[in-house]
Amino acid sequence: MATLLIKLNVSVSTRKMYLYSLASKFIILFLTIAIASSNGENTYDDGIYEFLKREYSLSKPYQGLGSSSSSHWEFMGNSMVMPEQIRLTPDLQSIQGAVWSRVPCYIRDWELRVQFKIHGEGKKNLNGDGMALWLTKDRMQIGQVFGSANFFTGLGIFIDTYPNDEKQHERTFPFISAMVGNGSVSYDHDRDGRTTDLGGCTAHVRNTEQDTFLLIRYMKNRLTVMTDVDGKQEWKDCLDVPGVRLPQGYYFGASSATGDLSDNHDLISFKLYELTVERSPEEEEDQQEITLPSVDYRVDPNVNIEDEGRSILTVFFLFIVSVVALVVVVVVGLFLYNQYKENRRKRFY
Numbered sequence: 001m002a003t004l005l006i007k008l009n010v011s012v013s014t015r016k017m018y019l020y021s022l023a024s025k026f027i028i029l030f031l032t033i034a035i036a037s038s039n040g041e042n043t044y045d046d047g048i049y050e051f052l053k054r055e056y057s058l059s060k061p062y063q064g065l066g067s068s069s070s071s072h073w074e075f076m077g078n079s080m081v082m083p084e085q086i087r088l089t090p091d092l093q094s095i096q097g098a099v100w101s102r103v104p105c106y107i108r109d110w111e112l113r114v115q116f117k118i119h120g121e122g123k124k125n126l127n128g129d130g131m132a133l134w135l136t137k138d139r140m141q142i143g144q145v146f147g148s149a150n151f152f153t154g155l156g157i158f159i160d161t162y163p164n165d166e167k168q169h170e171r172t173f174p175f176i177s178a179m180v181g182n183g184s185v186s187y188d189h190d191r192d193g194r195t196t197d198l199g200g201c202t203a204h205v206r207n208t209e210q211d212t213f214l215l216i217r218y219m220k221n222r223l224t225v226m227t228d229v230d231g232k233q234e235w236k237d238c239l240d241v242p243g244v245r246l247p248q249g250y251y252f253g254a255s256s257a258t259g260d261l262s263d264n265h266d267l268i269s270f271k272l273y274e275l276t277v278e279r280s281p282e283e284e285e286d287q288q289e290i291t292l293p294s295v296d297y298r299v300d301p302n303v304n305i306e307d308e309g310r311s312i313l314t315v316f317f318l319f320i321v322s323v324v325a326l327v328v329v330v331v332v333g334l335f336l337y338n339q340y341k342e343n344r345r346k347r348f349y
């Protein structure tokens with residue numbers, strides 16, 4: 001067989017050989033894609049591959065969870081495994097519950113998709129407090145931030161269903177927000193974390209008919225949060241922050257708490273995908289230096305007005321520049337056109 005192939009190849013021209021090699025490359029590419037997709041792996045348009053990491057994921061049926069040392073997840077407080085969900089808290093007052101991964105995460109670029117359900121008997125705005133998703137240095141700590149510790153080190157994503165700060169007229173709840181903590185900053189519960197958050201969005205996630213999902217992507221130090229809560233099966237932008245620096249070896253978790261007001265806070269699935277992204281050598285070096293979580297630039301909600309003023313100035317400046325550019329183009333155009341006419345006239349006479 002091999003000798004036959006060699007004989008065939010020898011007899012064909014180089015041009016044909018080139019075509020053969022091109023065709024075989026296509027076939028290999030096609031096979032790779034076919035095999036990849038049959039493995040249940042998704043591909044982005046821009047060539048980013050994602051792989052489900054089972055050790056950091058939770059989904060039905062929630063087998064092998066709990067106290068056995070072989071399980072990847074550990075329970076805390078009043079959280080409990082039910083056939084259809086992990087109930088972080090039932091619809092009862094003053095309850096806390098959490099679930100924490102036992103395995104530190106060394107995946108640099110990832111996407112987390114969470115299906116959750118918040119529901120209860122309470123009337124609108126008579127329910128609380130919400131739930132949080134974590135990627136933190138410490139795990140299994142009971143505290144005041146949706147059932148987990150304050151002054152945390154790492155990333156917290158909050159699904160806040162109760163407005164504690166009555167002055168928040170411009171925010172409609174439930175409100176989803178994100179915070180990066182370095183261990184010395186406090187989440188201010190009375191202000192719904194307003195003083196430290198990286199922004200967020202309103203999302204009607206309580207007592208809904210349709211399934212509710214949250215997507216958190218951390219790719220090349222960019223934090224993106226999206227929601228799918230309208231039953232439209234599409235991701236809606238919620239938050240997008242570049243320059244978020246998170247060290248390696250932190251733990252994923254989810255927690256919830258009720259107070260005077262309550263809800264059922266259910267985690268249905270928690271799926272972590274590793275994203276494979278190419279990095280430049282500079283980006284590689286950047287990552288190695290991260291020892292404490294930080295954000296390069298946080299838009300302080302208190303200086304928003306000033307920022308807006310600045311952006312109006314920028315727009316004005318851009319406008320002036322474009323007007324000048326337009327004038328220059330017209331003048332040059334007219335000049336060239338005149339010269340062209342001049343030349344033609346010269347040729348005619």
Ligand SMILES: *[C@@H]1O[C@H](CO)[C@@H](O)[C@H](O)[C@H]1NC(C)=O
Nearest residue numbers: 181182183184185292294295
């Ligand atoms: C932690 O973050 C706060 C607020 O961003 C900052 O003022 C403080 O210096 C940081 N602490 C350390 C140890 O970097």
Ligand SMILES: [Ca+2]
Nearest residue numbers: 160162164192
């Ligand atoms: Ca709140």
